[in-house]
Amino acid sequence: MVQPTPWQAGKSDRQADLPSRSKGRATRRQIDVAQVLASVPPLPASFRKDWAYLCAAVGNVIVFYLLFKPWGVGNGPDGKIATNAFGRLRVSTTLTSLWSGAPPTPTKVNGTWAVLASVAIAVTVFSVLINLQARTELLSRVATGATVAVAFFVVMALVDINSKLEALRGMVSSGSHRDMGTQIGLIIRWASGNGSYPMPGARQYAWPTGTLTTEAWLALAFAAVSALVALTQWVRGRPNGSHRWQWRLPVATGSESSESDHADQGSTARTGKAEPEQAAAEQTKPEQTKPEQTKPEQATAEQAKPGQAKPGQTGPDPS
Numbered sequence: 001m002v003q004p005t006p007w008q009a010g011k012s013d014r015q016a017d018l019p020s021r022s023k024g025r026a027t028r029r030q031i032d033v034a035q036v037l038a039s040v041p042p043l044p045a046s047f048r049k050d051w052a053y054l055c056a057a058v059g060n061v062i063v064f065y066l067l068f069k070p071w072g073v074g075n076g077p078d079g080k081i082a083t084n085a086f087g088r089l090r091v092s093t094t095l096t097s098l099w100s101g102a103p104p105t106p107t108k109v110n111g112t113w114a115v116l117a118s119v120a121i122a123v124t125v126f127s128v129l130i131n132l133q134a135r136t137e138l139l140s141r142v143a144t145g146a147t148v149a150v151a152f153f154v155v156m157a158l159v160d161i162n163s164k165l166e167a168l169r170g171m172v173s174s175g176s177h178r179d180m181g182t183q184i185g186l187i188i189r190w191a192s193g194n195g196s197y198p199m200p201g202a203r204q205y206a207w208p209t210g211t212l213t214t215e216a217w218l219a220l221a222f223a224a225v226s227a228l229v230a231l232t233q234w235v236r237g238r239p240n241g242s243h244r245w246q247w248r249l250p251v252a253t254g255s256e257s258s259e260s261d262h263a264d265q266g267s268t269a270r271t272g273k274a275e276p277e278q279a280a281a282e283q284t285k286p287e288q289t290k291p292e293q294t295k296p297e298q299a300t301a302e303q304a305k306p307g308q309a310k311p312g313q314t315g316p317d318p319s
Helices: 006-039 045-049 051-066 112-134 135-161 165-171 180-191 212-236 254-289 296-305
Strands: 069-075 079-086 090-095
Touching: 051 112, 051 135, 051 212, 069 135, 069 212, 079 165, 090 165, 112 135, 112 296, 135 212, 254 296
Parallel strands: none
Antiparallel strands: 069 079, 079 090
């Protein structure tokens, strides 16, 4: 029988210790994770109660970031143009109509709605942050109203940009081809390799028209959801808010009220009449329960009857 050498014995001991060591490390990892989770402080009560306002504030911050992104894009024969909510234009063109006698009319996008939305976003964020400590109804109303105002301003900005898309696309058009300046610009563009000369019937051209970007629709979605969440939280936070949503209160009509008044008066009169009668009946009850007493006149008449012996006499009365 082969006996294990000292080196083999030590190796077998190390192999036997490997499972126990791995179990110990796994246990320590679990303990460390549990300690880390236990050390995390709980969420403050103010955050748990005002989570809707916090979500609305975060949504408005995202809307503010999206305000600087392109909201409208217009493509034309001479390039591409994009604008954000503030009316800042980003144009890419070869200026073929630069020497034209009637160049495309420049268009200006109104950025007032974006500025108003930015102000409303700032009011929302600051009112929500201050209300975490102040806990006042006034700040809740301010935050809710500002969030709803942000959604309104975003909608108006979208409507304004959508109405200007065709004019923006005209800014990157090649202008009138009958103009000599435009023809010179087209020839220079073709000679420099920046584009082809638009020969009638030579090839087919296709480009997309003006459209609203994905960032614009995302901004509208975030603004609408933030306004809805803040408004719902404000309605739920009002005292007895559920009772104030009643559309119609039960009101008695004139006939019902008069009948009820007559019924009350009749019951009062009946009770008023019944009380004296009951009192009189109670007063007469003792008289009825008294035993009948013999009148003195009847007693003397009975004694005065002839032939009746008085008590204590044996014979008739001699008188």
